[in-house]
Every structure is written in structure tokens, then in C-alpha cells.
Amino acid sequence: MKKTPKAMILGTGRATPERVLTNADLEKIVDTTDEWIRERTGIERRFIAADHETNSQFAARAAQRALQSANISAEQIDIIVQGTVTGDVGFPANACYVQELIGATNAAAFDISAACSGFIYGLALADGFIASGKARYVLVIGCELLSRITDWKDRATCVLFGDGAGACVIGPSEGERGLIDTFIKSDGRLTELLCMKGRGTSIPLEVALAERKVFLAMQGREVFKYAVTAMGDASAHILEKNGMTSDDIDLFIPHQANLRIITATAKRLNVSMDKVYVNVQDYGNTSAASIPIAIDEAIEKKRLQSGNRCLMVAFGGGFTWGSALVQL
């Protein structure tokens, strides 16, 4: 019988704009304070792309770094899947622009619209493609330029988000190391709580512009509650399904939206904060990019080393959520 290949992370990379926007800078734009932002979110600064920079440029840069660290050429990539809600254009897929920029001439490229869960959704797909033998190397990218869909007049949202990219090369594992499991879920009854209504086809563009519906809109308090419950449940579910407890995990990487959400989720799971990776203070919420950026940083800082077990969990608009268990 044909042995099912196990997928593993072969290389990681990240890319961010040069420009940093601090909380003090935001105090000059909207009625807010550094103290409020730190206390309510844990965020201190975030990267913001310059006007001439594009999503595909950052995605390609992160992808090239991941390819380099995996020692894989762009031509070897079979699939490029990018989690994003802020692609360069309405269509085609941003992953196609990335394909062109990196020269992955043998790949099929497409995007996933799962908001902040886009990277975990991408990992689940990569796992399936590799396990079924339909692909050998999959490039999973999370990249957002949320600054382009942020309402810079809305203090309740504009202090939260940042721009950035993270990427992982996923390929077959020779041994026991690799992706142990993935879990994805959504609840379409809750689309209204976090969305951008006016850049699709349901509202005429001139109406959307007049009603300022062309920006990300969020009911923060509601999203907060669901995020803690769903991320806690998705983590507990994947651990239990694989006969593990939080004690079996070396590093927990939750989606970096808000330090209070991260600490509440860790508490729910009974995980001490020294096992939790936190970088929301430096990036803000970068949506689909937050987990791959964190993985790349954690490896660089040796918080994640070969053989370590890592639990990742995300939550975002849709609502969508999901978790992934991996042994590096």
C-alpha cells in the first residue's frame, strides 16, 4: 500500500515595511492615547507600507526567504496558496502576482479569503495536497496590507492593525517530524461582526464610498468574546484528538490580535505565558500574516527548535478559526 507522506515545515520567512507607526504617532491622528492602546491591546507599534509598496512585493519577499531557508528553488513549488483579504487587485489572485515575482513557473497559485485564519486554512490545504500525493512542495503565505482598508478616522479600529508578510515552505517529511494535524471551522451566521461590505458586488461602489463602507468594520467587544472561546476550543480539540495536553506543547503561537485575547486564551487552556509566543506589541494585528511572522521569529530567536512541538491557533472574520499542531 502507498505510504501517506507527512507534510512538514521546511523553511520560513517574513517581510515587513520599513515605516513604523507608534502609538504616539496615532495620538496625532485620532483621539487616543498610548496608555489606552497599550492597556486594551498590548500594541506599541506597527509597520505601515509606503504608498508605492504592494502586498505582492512583501509576500514575494517573505516567500523568497522561506525558499532560501528550505533550500528549495521557486521552480520546485507545485502550489502557492496565499491567505489575504488585501490583494493588489480585485482579481486575479494575489498568489499569481507572487508567482510571477518569484519565478515559480511550475506552480498553481490561488488565494484563500479566510481573514486572520488564512494561514491556518492554507496549512490545512497544504497538508491535504501533500498527503494525497497531488503536490510535493507547497508555499503557504499570509500577507496583508491592512493599512489600505483601515478607516483612519475610526479610533476603535485604526490603532489595531499593521502590514506584513510571513511564508512557509511545506514539503514531505522523511521521518516522524511534521504536521501532526490541522483543524478548520467557520460560522457564517456571524459575518456582520467583522467585515468590509463595500468593495464587493452587493453594494454599488458610489454608495459604498458615500457611506464609508469601503473600510474594515468591526464590533470589537463581540469579536473579542468569540475569539477567546473559539481559539480555546480549537486548541483543546486538536490536542485531545491527538491524545495530547498542553504539557506536550513546547510553544503556543496564537493569532496576534490583542494581548488580552492571547492571555485569556492561554488561561482557558491552562498554558503558562512563558510557553506563549507574543509579538503583538511590535506588529499590531497583521491578520493572515501574524502566525507565519511569529513562527519565523520564534525560530530565529530559538524559541522553536528542531523536534519542538508547536500549537498554532487563529481566529478571524467570517467567523473563521482553526488550529494546527506541528513537530518542527
Ligand code: UT7
Ligand atoms: O483578528 C481577529 C479580529 N480582531 C480581534 O480579535 C479584535 C477583538 N477586539 C478587541 O481587541 C477589543 O474589543 C478592542 C481592542 C477593539 C476594544 O477594546 P474593548 O476593551 O473591547 O473596548 P470597547 O470597544 O468596549 O471600548 C471602551 C471605550 C469606549 O468608550 P466608552 O463608550 O466606554 O466611553 C470607546 O469609545 O474605549 C473607547 N475607545 C477608545 N479610547 C481611546 C475605543 N477605541 C479607543 C481608542 N482610544 N483607540
